[in-house]
Amino acid sequence: MNxxxxxxxxxxxxxxxxCQDIIFPSDEEVTHLSGNKMLDTDRIPLxxxxxxxxxxxxxxxxxxxxxxxxxxxPTYLYFPLNDTCxxxxxxxxxxxxxxxxxxxGNVTPxxxxxxxHHDGMVPYNGTCHNLRMxxxxxxxxxxxxxxxxxxxxxxxxxxxxxxxxxxxxxDSCPPGSRRITVGDCKPVL
Numbered sequence: 001m002n003x004x005x006x007x008x009x010x011x012x013x014x015x016x017x018x019c020q021d022i023i024f025p026s027d028e029e030v031t032h033l034s035g036n037k038m039l040d041t042d043r044i045p046l047x048x049x050x051x052x053x054x055x056x057x058x059x060x061x062x063x064x065x066x067x068x069x070x071x072x073x074p075t076y077l078y079f080p081l082n083d084t085c086x087x088x089x090x091x092x093x094x095x096x097x098x099x100x101x102x103x104x105g106n107v108t109p110x111x112x113x114x115x116x117h118h119d120g121m122v123p124y125n126g127t128c129h130n131l132r133m134x135x136x137x138x139x140x141x142x143x144x145x146x147x148x149x150x151x152x153x154x155x156x157x158x159x160x161x162x163x164x165x166x167x168x169x170x171d172s173c174p175p176g177s178r179r180i181t182v183g184d185c186k187p188v189l
Contacts, residue, residue, distance in 0.1 A: 044060075045057035045058060045059045045071075046058045046059075046068075051068070051070065052070035053070065053083065053084065053085070054084070054085075055072060055073055055076050055084070055085040055086065055087075056070040056071060056072055056073065056076075056085055057070070057071060057072075057073055058070055059071050072085035073085065074147045075087060075088055075144070075145040075147055075150070076088070077092075077100055077102055077109035077150065078109070079092075079093060079109060080108065086100045086109075087100065087145075088100055088101065088102060088109070088145045088150050089101065089122050089131060089145060089152065090119055090120065090131075091114075091119040092111075093111070094111035094112075095111065097113060097114055097117055098111045098112060098113055098114055099111070099112060099114045099119070099122075100112075101150075102150040104151075115128070116128035122143070122152055124137050124143055124152050125137050129143050130143070131143055131144060131145070132144055134157065137154070138154035138155075139154075140157065141154045141155055141156050141157060142154070142155050142157055143155075173185035176188060
């Protein structure tokens with residue numbers, strides 16, 4: 001009986017190891033597909049690294065629901081020559097000192113000289129600022145990329161993805177102790 005249970009357990013582990021993980025990204029907007037707010041709730045993308053290249057999500061295709069297509073994540077631009085996606089206003093496949101942009105009226109992104117000379121720094125209102133950082137020219141909002149126009153703008157923090165929330169500063173616990181869930185420091189046993 002014990003041998004049967006052990007074999008069953010090992011079999012389940014082997015089967016589980018061949019399964020693939022599918023992640024439903026909940027922090028990303030998907031309005032970039034059509035430029036309009038989505039009304040159809042069954043077009044939610046999946047993060048599937050096995051089926052889609054880096055920086056792409058898997059979206060349900062139009063019409064037949066069993067057809068899925070890979071497309072760039074929001075604020076990422078597609079480079080057809082090498083079938084890759086790169087974040088707008090970041091270095092991506094460009095030379096050092098350049099970044100990826102989508103010029104107005106174009107459908108193909110290009111590399112352009114970054115006047116701020118550092119990856120992640122962009123010119124906005126005449127000075128250089130970090131992307132996706134609170135403060136600066138946007139006050140309590142963040143400087144980010146519009147998912148429809150791919151241009152820089154101030155985005156409210158309640159809809160801006162990938163924003164790090166600063167935790168309040170708390171004095172550290174003395175050596176040999178740890179902070180418990182209620183916030184007190186207790187010695188390690």
